[in-house]
Amino acid sequence: MLLNTPVCDFGWKAPDFTLADPDGTSFTMSDHLGDKGLMIAFICNHCPYVQAIGDRLAQDARTLMEDGINFVAVMSNDYRHVPQDNPENMKLFAKHFDFPFLYLVDHDQSVGTAYGAVCTPDFFGLNSDGALQYRGRLDSAAMGDPQDRVPELLNAARQIAETGKGPTTQTPSMGCSIKWRR
Numbered sequence: 001m002l003l004n005t006p007v008c009d010f011g012w013k014a015p016d017f018t019l020a021d022p023d024g025t026s027f028t029m030s031d032h033l034g035d036k037g038l039m040i041a042f043i044c045n046h047c048p049y050v051q052a053i054g055d056r057l058a059q060d061a062r063t064l065m066e067d068g069i070n071f072v073a074v075m076s077n078d079y080r081h082v083p084q085d086n087p088e089n090m091k092l093f094a095k096h097f098d099f100p101f102l103y104l105v106d107h108d109q110s111v112g113t114a115y116g117a118v119c120t121p122d123f124f125g126l127n128s129d130g131a132l133q134y135r136g137r138l139d140s141a142a143m144g145d146p147q148d149r150v151p152e153l154l155n156a157a158r159q160i161a162e163t164g165k166g167p168t169t170q171t172p173s174m175g176c177s178i179k180w181r182r
Contacts, residue, residue, distance in 0.1 A: 004172040005122050008135035010165075014040075014126050015114045019074065019104035022087035027102050032070045035128050036161035039064060039153065041073040042112060042122040042178070043103075045093040046084035049175035050120050052143040054097040057121070060138065060154045062100045069157050071101040076112025077120070077179040079105075085179070112178055119175040123153055125160050133166030137173040 018028040032038055041057065043050045050057075061071040079085040087105050094103045106112050115124060125134025134156040141149035152171065160166050 004174050005118055005135055005137075006116070006172070008166065008170050009132055012132040014124065014130045014132060015111075016130075017111045017114070019106055019111060021102045021104050022091050025102060027072055027104055029072075030130065032072065033126065033128050033130055034068065034070050036067070036069045037125065037127045037133070037157065038070040038072065038130075039134075039157050040115070040124040040126070041071070042076055042115070042117040042120055042124075043073050044075050044077045044082070044085045044120045044176070044179075045089050046077075046082060047120040047176040049143060053121065053138050053141075054093075056141070056146055056149070056151075057138060058097045058099050060151055063154060064157050065100055067158065067161065069161050073099065073101055073103045074106050074111055074117075075103065076106040076109050076117055078109065078181045081182065082179050109178075109181060117178055119173065119177055121173055121175050122178075123173055125153070125156055125166055127160050127164045127166075129164075133160045133164070134170060135172075136170035140171075142174065
C-alpha cells in the first residue's frame with residue numbers, strides 16, 4: 001500500500017531507543033544526537049521506493065556524515081512475514097548500496113511504533129536536542145531521473161545543523177507501508 005508521511009510536527013521530542021544492526025553493533029539514539037543533530041531513515045530492503053533511492057541515500061548520508069551530521073537507518077518491517085527484509089538480507093542490501101551508516105533491526109517494531117513511522121522511506125530529522133525538525137522526502141527526484149534533483153533531506157539536515165530549525169516547507173515522503181506484525 002502506497003502511503004505519504006504526515007506533516008512535520010516541529011519540536012516533537014523523539015523517544016530514545018537502543019537497537020543493533022544484524023551483526024550486533026548497538027546504537028543508542030541519544031548518544032548520537034551530536035551538536036549537529038541526527039537523521040533517522042526508516043527503510044527496508046524490498047520496497048521499490050527505497051531501492052530506487054538507495055544510491056542517492058548512501059551518497060547524501062555520506063556527505064552529511066562528512067559534515068558531522070549523524071545518520072542511521074532503521075528497518076521496522078515484520079521480516080517474519082516479509083523474508084526479503086530479514087537481518088541477513090539487510091546486510092546484503094547495505095553492502096549493495098555501500099551504506100556508510102548503521103542499518104538497525106527493530107525486531108519488535110517498538111521504535112517504528114514510537115516514531116509513528118508509516119512508510120519506507122520515512123525520514124526524521126532531529127536537532128541536537130532531539131526535537132523533530134524534518135519529516136520529508138530524500139529529494140525531488142523520487143523514483144524518477146535524479147539528474148537535476150533537489151537534495152531536500154541533505155539541505156534540511158544542513159539547515160538544522162546550522163540553526164537548530166528545519167525548513168518550514170517540506171514535501172512528504174512517499175513509499176510502501178510499514179509491514180506491521182499481524
